[in-house]
Amino acid sequence: MSSRALVLQSSGTPFPDLISGVFGLDQFGIPGEFLAAIIGATFVGSLMLTQTAVVIWAKRKITAAFTDRIAINRVGPAGLFIIVADAVRLLSKELIVPEGVDRPAWDLAPLIIASTALLGFAVIPMGSGIHLADPEVGLAYVFATASMASVGLVMAGYASNNKYSFLGGLRAVAQNLAYEIPLILTGASVVIFAxxxxxxEIVAAQQQSLIGPLPSWYAFVNPFAFVLFMIANLAEVGRNPFDIPEAPTEIVAGYQTEYSSVYFVLIYLGEFIHIFLGGAIIATIFLGGPAGPVLPGIVWFLIKIWGVFLFTQWARSAVPRVRIDQLIEIGWKGMLVLSLANLLLTAVIVGVTV
Structure with a gap:
């Protein structure tokens, strides 16, 4: 059986087709297929937004554990209902629009930041048949949608008519340019293997055994690339030591300084959705996707992206922020050179062994 067949066998029917068959929408032709796709996308989006809501609570608990403090414990069991309380509190606040903002760009920026990451989940195989689309350029599509968040950050910083916001937007551009190139080059080394x-296909290529019970996940096949990607992903999602665009001690909150109410919620939500998208990409191209014993694929997929989230929270609590000049130097002189060396070495190894 081919690797492609193995994936299809493990993942089942594509999610929109499954929905179409269950609800009998396939008999309505293209409109039925469109409706099934909308239902599937709504389910995936709701699943990720639910995870994001829980992670905002988990972030407080995890950070408190790292720093030996007591986290929220008064609103519901273990403070779990703080999710609802925060949502009501933030959404009920007045939306304050500062004078002199570029209103269309200022309004659109939070929507772009929050929505671009959700688009990336359209091509992520989550297991248990939850896979909306599987284009031949799936990995390129994910990188493209994830990088679109930079547009929102720049728009927010420029349109806010605030020098701290503008500095945050400029820093976001500098940071993303310095780290997205190593991120994509490291991802390209996986493409060479797969x-x-x-x-x-990338998930299917990791289904075989590497040594004994050890699976041939690319995190084991090429641990150097895995470490590079994890570091570059920290910069991509703006976690320590690379949270320069919103550094509170230097530029108040950077690009999001002038946002309040529902706009602040969208920006805050977008930050965590991007962390989950980064975790989903890492799980897919380095950790075998939804592969795992006993438990359903979707459970393993969520465990892996939560594992990446825990790593980002550890970095947030334990690693000090670097200066902007150090950040640029690490990106261009360190990460870029190492990612190019990794890409070249991978090409040589595959060329010799295949």
Whole structure:
């Protein structure tokens, strides 16, 4: 059986097709397929937004554990209802629009920041048949949608008519340019191993055994690339030591300084959705996607992205922030050179062994 067949066998029918068959929408032709796709996308979006809501509570508990403090414990069991309380509190606040803002760009920026990450989940195979689309350029699509958040950060910083916001937007551009290139180059080394940009093919290429019970996940095949990608992903999602665009001790809150109420919620939500998207990409291209014993694929997929989230929270609590000049130097002189060396070495190894 081919690797592609193995993935199809493990993941089942594509999610929109499954929905179409269950609800009998396939008999309505293209409108039925469109409706099934909308239902599937709504389910995936709701799943990720629910995870994000829980992670905002978990962030407080985890950070408190790292720093030996007592976290929220008064609103519901273990403070779990703080999710609802925060939502009501923030959404009921007045939306304050500062004077002199570029209103169309200022309004659109939070929507772009929050929505771009959700688009990336369209091609991520989550297991248990939850896979909305599987284009041949799936990995390129994910990188493209994730990088669109930079547009929102720049718009927010420029349109706010605030020098701290403007500095945060400029820092976001500098940071993303310095780290997205190493991120993509490191991802390209995985593409060389798998021989495809298609997400299902990348997952399928990791299904074999490497040594004994050890799976051939690319985190084990090429741990150097895995470490590079994890570091670059920290910069991509703006976690310590790379939270320069919103550094509170230097520029108040950077690009989000002038936002309040629902706009602040969208920006805050977008930050955590991007962390989960980064975790989903890492799980897919380095950790075998939804593969794992006993438990359903979707459970393993969520465990892996939560593992990446825990790593980002450890970095947030334990690693001090670098200066902007250090950040740029690490990106251009360190990460870029190492990612190019990794790409070249991977090409040589694959060329010799295949």
């Amino acid at each position: 021989g495809s940009l298609q997400m299902s």
